[in-house]
Amino acid sequence: MTNEIRIGIIGTGGIAGSHVRQLKSIPGIKIVGGADIVPGKAAEFFQRYEVADAKAFEDYRELLALDIDAVTICTYNQQHYQPTIDSLKAGKHVLLEKPMSVTLNESIDMVRLAKQTSKILSIGFQSRYNPLLIKARELVQSGLLGQVYYVETGGGRRRGIPGRTFVFKDKAGGGAVLDIGCYSIDTAMYVLNHPKPLTVSACLSNHFGTSPIYSKRAAYGGVNPEKFDVDDFGAAMIRLEGGLCFMFKMAWAMHMDTLGPTMWLGTEAGLKFDEGLTLYHDQAEVEAQTQLAVPATRRVEWWEHKVRDFVTAVRENKEAPIPATEVLYTQAILDGIYRSAELQQEVAVEIPEDLLLR
Numbered sequence: 505m506t507n508e509i510r511i512g513i514i515g516t517g518g519i520a521g522s523h524v525r526q527l528k529s530i531p532g533i534k535i536v537g538g539a540d541i542v543p544g545k546a547a548e549f550f551q552r553y554e555v556a557d558a559k560a561f562e563d564y565r566e567l568l569a570l571d572i573d574a575v576t577i578c579t580y581n582q583q584h585y586q587p588t589i590d591s592l593k594a595g596k597h598v599l600l601e602k603p604m605s606v607t608l609n610e611s612i613d614m615v616r617l618a619k620q621t622s623k624i625l626s627i628g629f630q631s632r633y634n635p636l637l638i639k640a641r642e643l644v645q646s647g648l649l650g651q652v653y654y655v656e657t658g659g660g661r662r663r664g665i666p667g668r669t670f671v672f673k674d675k676a677g678g679g680a681v682l683d684i685g686c687y688s689i690d691t692a693m694y695v696l697n698h699p700k701p702l703t704v705s706a707c708l709s710n711h712f713g714t715s716p717i718y719s720k721r722a723a724y725g726g727v728n729p730e731k732f733d734v735d736d737f738g739a740a741m742i743r744l745e746g747g748l749c750f751m752f753k754m755a756w757a758m759h760m761d762t763l764g765p766t767m768w769l770g771t772e773a774g775l776k777f778d779e780g781l782t783l784y785h786d787q788a789e790v791e792a793q794t795q796l797a798v799p800a801t802r803r804v805e806w807w808e809h810k811v812r813d814f815v816t817a818v819r820e821n822k823e824a825p826i827p828a829t830e831v832l833y834t835q836a837i838l839d840g841i842y843r844s845a846e847l848q849q850e851v852a853v854e855i856p857e858d859l860l861l862r
């Protein structure tokens with residue numbers, strides 16, 4: 505018989521639904537309650553997802569006063585910091601949605617507090633469970649590519665400004681770069697096993713979100729262009745330790761289908777990551793290209809892993825499955841991108857000595 509894990513949910517908006525669906529499917533979980541600052545929203549949420557006896561609050565501190573082991577934090581980005589700090593201080597383990605925070609200083613505080621309190625702080629990158637990403641990491645870390653000297657992330661959306669709370673700086677903290685750029689930075693860094701970032705030089709723009717013409721269309725979020733105050737495009741060059749160069753590009757909207765694949769270039773081989781994984785290498789001094797066979801899984805399975813592994817870590821007193829200590833490096837780069845774009849010059853990235861992974 506597994507011991508019951510008692511969980512609360514902070515922020516009962518869009519993505520909290522995915523959390524509750526997964527939590528409900530795990531045996532031995534009790535969803536004790538949730539909180540949302542919008543009056544009545546948490547109660548309506550638990551009714552919709554048929555969570556019997558769940559207590560609903562407007563102030564998450566009332567939830568934290570209950571006998572619960574852990575919380576999942578699903579608030580918008582500007583409200584990741586304080587609920588995480590308060591939850592850790594209240595002795596709860598935390599599964600926090602991506603991006604970890606808006607500023608690097610916030611992430612630093614969170615990681616230090618999780619260490620001090622010996623609580624789990626796991627970040628919601630379900631992308632870490634993509635078998636293609638896992639394979640890419642395995643190959644790069646095996647040394648197959650030789651010395652990796654370049655990484656580039658691509659993707660992006662041609663039409664896909666999310667609207668809602670995502671396009672206002674006071675709620676989201678940033679736009680496309682923070683919202684979906686965090687995935688591609690995490691992907692690049694995870695495969696490379698988190699080399700230390702040194703400097704960032706970045707440009708940001710928001711030509712689509714602020715356009716009176718484009719903003720009328722649904723795919724542009726349906727937001728008043730005068731109120732749109734975040735980026736919908738960003739590009740950066742990041743210097744990583746060991747002479748590694750990282751080119752980053754991201755868009756919520758653009759006149760292009762994609763900003764290209766994600767790739768790692770090494771002295772012995774190159775690896776391309778898009779819908780599949782392709783290895784570029786030489787065989788008997790002839791250029792070869794091998795499509796790697798990696799069984800695909802559905803995104804919903806990545807979600808299952810993300811929530812289940814967190815619960816298992818809480819139950820078995822294990823390390824965070826998607827450690828905030830690693831994601832701190834992604835946040836350091838994101839923070840550098842926003843600072844560099846603001847200053848219009850290259851900036852240094854500083855991770856405190858006590859939080860370096862190596």
Ligand SMILES: NC(=O)c1ccc[n+]([C@@H]2O[C@H](COP(=O)([O-])OP(=O)(O)OC[C@H]3O[C@@H](n4cnc5c(N)ncnc54)[C@H](O)[C@@H]3O)[C@@H](O)[C@H]2O)c1
Nearest residue numbers: 515516517518519539540541578579580581583601602669
């Ligand atoms: N992992 C993923 O695939 C994924 C997908 C979508 C969103 N997200 C992330 O999840 C977070 C939430 O996104 P969403 O789409 O659910 O946004 P949302 O705006 O629909 O929901 C956020 C909710 O948090 C509530 N809230 C804000 N501050 C609060 C506070 N202090 N206490 C209690 N409730 C508070 C809001 O009222 C709102 O209901 C964002 O950080 C986003 O980046 C992750």
